[in-house]
Structure formats: C-alpha cells, structure tokens
Amino acid sequence: MRVDAKALLDRLGKSDFTYREFADRFSELELWPLFEALLRDTRLAQLEEGAEPGHGIVAGAVAASAGAPGREPAHQPFAALFSRYEGDGGAGSGSAARAAEPEPTPHELPPQDVRMLLRQLSELQRKGEL
Amino acid sequence: MALLLCHSSKGGTGNTFVAAHLALALVEHGADVTLLSTAAMDSLPLHFGLPPSTRLPGFNAGADRAVVASGISLRNDPRAPADPDFAATLRDLGFLDNGDRVLVLDVAAGDLGLARALLPLARAHVCTLPAAPESLSLLPDYLDIERGCWSDHSVVAINMLDETRKLTRHTAAFLRELLGARLVGRVRRDEAVPEALASLQYLSRYAPASAALADVAALARAVAPMLERPTLAEQIVPGRSWIA
Numbered sequence: 268m269r270v271d272a273k274a275l276l277d278r279l280g281k282s283d284f285t286y287r288e289f290a291d292r293f294s295e296l297e298l299w300p301l302f303e304a305l306l307r308d309t310r311l312a313q314l315e316e317g318a319e320p321g322h323g324i325v326a327g328a329v330a331a332s333a334g335a336p337g338r339e340p341a342h343q344p345f346a347a348l349f350s351r352y353e354g355d356g357g358a359g360s361g362s363a364a365r366a367a368e369p370e371p372t373p374h375e376l377p378p379q380d381v382r383m384l385l386r387q388l389s390e391l392q393r394k395g396e397l
Numbered sequence: 398m399a400l401l402l403c404h405s406s407k408g409g410t411g412n413t414f415v416a417a418h419l420a421l422a423l424v425e426h427g428a429d430v431t432l433l434s435t436a437a438m439d440s441l442p443l444h445f446g447l448p449p450s451t452r453l454p455g456f457n458a459g460a461d462r463a464v465v466a467s468g469i470s471l472r473n474d475p476r477a478p479a480d481p482d483f484a485a486t487l488r489d490l491g492f493l494d495n496g497d498r499v500l501v502l503d504v505a506a507g508d509l510g511l512a513r514a515l516l517p518l519a520r521a522h523v524c525t526l527p528a529a530p531e532s533l534s535l536l537p538d539y540l541d542i543e544r545g546c547w548s549d550h551s552v553v554a555i556n557m558l559d560e561t562r563k564l565t566r567h568t569a570a571f572l573r574e575l576l577g578a579r580l581v582g583r584v585r586r587d588e589a590v591p592e593a594l595a596s597l598q599y600l601s602r603y604a605p606a607s608a609a610l611a612d613v614a615a616l617a618r619a620v621a622p623m624l625e626r627p628t629l630a631e632q633i634v635p636g637r638s639w640i641a
C-alpha cells in the first residue's frame with residue numbers, strides 16, 4: 268500500500284476498503300476448463316454431502332478408513348454446478364482443442380444459468396458473505 | 398487444550414500469517430494460547446514484530462526460555478515432522494486435556510504426514526488457500542482420505558484475494574460454490590501485510606486500517622466457535638483418546 272493511501276485510510280479509520288465495483292461484475296463469470304475438470308472429480312462429492320463443517324463427514328471418513336468401498340462412480344457431485352456444462356459435447360471434448368489454442372478462451376455461461384448464479388451471488392451479497 | 402491446526406495443501410499461501418493472526422485473536426478473546434510452528438525455516442517471529450535473530454524454544458522447553466509476544470507463547474519444533482510419536486507426545490504431556498488453553502499449530506504444507514497425524518486431534522483445521530488454479534487443482538487430492546488432509550473439522554480460508562483480477566474473482570466464486578459452509582472466510586491481498594513484516598511491526602500497529610487485518614479478524618470470529626466442538630477422535634470413541 269502506498270504511504271499516502273495508507274495514511275488516508277488510517278485517518279478515515281476505514282477498515283473495510285474493498286473493491287466493490289469489481290465484485291459486482293459477476294455477469295462476466297466464466298467457467299474455465301479447470302472448473303469443469305473438478306466438477307467431474309468424484310472425490311469432491313463429500314463437500315456436497317457434508318456442507319456444514321461438523322456434520323456428515325465423520326461416518327464417511329471412518330467407513331473409508333475401515334476399507335469400505337468408495338462411493339459409486341456414477342455419483343455426480345454438484346449436480347447444479349455441473350449442469351452448466353451440459354450440452355457442451357461431453358467431458359473434455361472441447362478441452363483438447365482448447366489446449367492447442369495459444370490462449371484458451373473459457374466457456375461463457377448459458378444465459379439462464381448466469382441468472383441462476385447471479386441470484387445466488389446477490390443473495391450471498393445481501394447476507395454480506397460476498 | 399484445544400488444538401487448532403493450520404495446514405494448507407500448498408506452500409506460500411499465508412498459512413503462517415493466518416496462524417499468527419488466529420492466535421492473536423484468540424488471545425484477545427481471553428484464551429491462553431501457545432503457537433507452535435514445526436517449520437525448519439521459521440518466519441513466525443516476524444509476524445510478531447520480532448527480529449530475524451529470534452530463536453524460539455522447542456515445544457518442551459522450560460518457561461525460563463519462553464518467548465512470549467502479546468501473551469502468546471511462541472515455539473518452534475522443527476523435529477516434529479520427522480517424529481512419528483509427535484501427536485502421541487502432545488497427548489501424553491497433557492496438552493490435549495480439556496481446559497481453556499489453545500494450541501495453534503503452524504504446519505508447513507510439505508509436512509503433510511504430520512498434518513494428517515494431527516488431524517484427528519484437532520478441534521479445527523484451517524486450510525489457507527489463494528483463489529488460484531493451483532489451489533483448485535490440489536483440492537481433490539487434499540480431500541482424498543487416503544492421501545490428503547481433510548476431515549469433518551476442516552475449513553478453508555481464501556487468502557490474498559484480489560477482486561480486481563478476473564481469474565481470482567471467478568476462482569473465488571467457484572470455491573464459494575464448491576465449499577459452501579466449509580469456506581469460513583476470505584482475506585484480501587494487502588501490501589500492508591509484507592510491509593508490516595519489513596517494518597518489524599505488528600500489522601495492527603503498522604496499518605490499523607488494513608483490509609487484511611479486518612478480514613483475518615472476521616476469520617477468527619468464524620473459527621473460534623469450532624474450538625468448542627469435540628475432536629474427531631473424541632467423537633469416534635467418546636471419552637477415549639484416538640491414539641491407543
């Protein structure tokens with residue numbers, strides 16, 4: 268932080284300097300191929316099942332450490348997030364082509380999914396969690 | 398004593414910074430806090446305005462050798478990662494018995510084995526991550542029960558958040574969706590953090606208006622209640638220790 272900016276902020280007692288003008292522009296949110304790859308990783312399923320810390324994961328952890336078989340591979344975590352990739356020609360079909368491009372361009376969200384996401388984001392912002 | 402484990406999937410994410418500030422916040426809330434780093438090359442003293450020549454005592458060193466900053470007993474035990482009995486030693490010394498004391502452990506990312514061994518004893522595990530591609534790509538392995546370091550008591554804090562950067566913004570939003578309630582805080586990138594280190598000053602003194610300072614305080618408010626909960630070990634065999 269520059270000295271003058273720091274002095275000004277200190278003088279104003281402003282402890283919540285934030286980039287709100289940037290945080291608002293979520294309409295341009297893109298889903299990058301890395302995001303897509305992650306949504307296809309079944310190991311992230313436990314995040315969905317035990318969303319609240321302190322609930323739900325213990326039993327799974329114990330079962331797995333006792334050598335119980337893993338989750339069914341058919342299980343698709345984050346159905347809602349994942350659905351944004353539907354109609355894209357399936358897993359990785361575009362990824363190879365994109366990888367060959369010098370500057371890979373991330374996906375644009377389909378319009379109605381953008382709206383859904385924006386609703387969620389504005390809800391989060393309303394609750395002060397954004 | 399409640400154990401608060403700070404360990405990240407990746408080095409250089411601000412794990413030590415977050416551990417130091419969680420410890421400071423807990424002291425402010427009236428807890429009796431020991432902050433133990435297990436890094437061989439330890440930058441912990443710097444976060445307390447102490448000069449680089451500072452040598453922190455080992456975990457078992459007597460009170461006469463204690464280095465206390467802001468009421469926190471600072472310690473460094475670089476042998477812990479190679480000591481297979483470290484977790485058992487913690488228990489045997491009575492450090493994990495109930496009480497008002499809190500042990501904040503700063504375990505470097507590379508010491509995954511130690512973090513895994515400590516995880517069942519921890520009331521809370523905070524994984525500090527920047528909103529960056531590497532953080533995302535390591536997440537499935539980090540959550541993997543066989544290879545990673547993730548339990549019911551694990552939560553994530555985004556650090557070095559810079560929302561002027563498009564990819565950071567998108568990655569943070571994605572992490573938020575992915576982690577839900579497991580994402581307990583976000584700390585903005587703030588030059589005042591390294592500047593305070595260079596000034597050999599506490600961040601709170603160097604830049605009281607620091608965005609990162611306010612954020613890390615909010616993070617501490619989210620993490621503190623977790624320390625009231627029983628550990629994973631206590632949940633599995635109530636009243637009995639995890640390590641037989």
Ligand SMILES: Nc1ncnc2c1ncn2[C@@H]1O[C@H](COP(=O)(O)OP(=O)(O)OP(=O)(O)O)[C@@H](O)[C@H]1O
Nearest residue numbers: 408409410411412413414557585586587590591609
């Ligand atoms: N929110 C932030 N804004 C700006 N700089 C930060 C922030 N958090 C941490 N830093 C800086 O990033 C650097 C790395 O931080 P730190 O040493 O805490 O990371 P670490 O994860 O403990 O690293 P290591 O893997 O080496 O132990 C430090 O210079 C620190 O001052």
Ligand SMILES: [Mg+2]
Nearest residue numbers: 412413436505
């Ligand atoms: Mg560190």
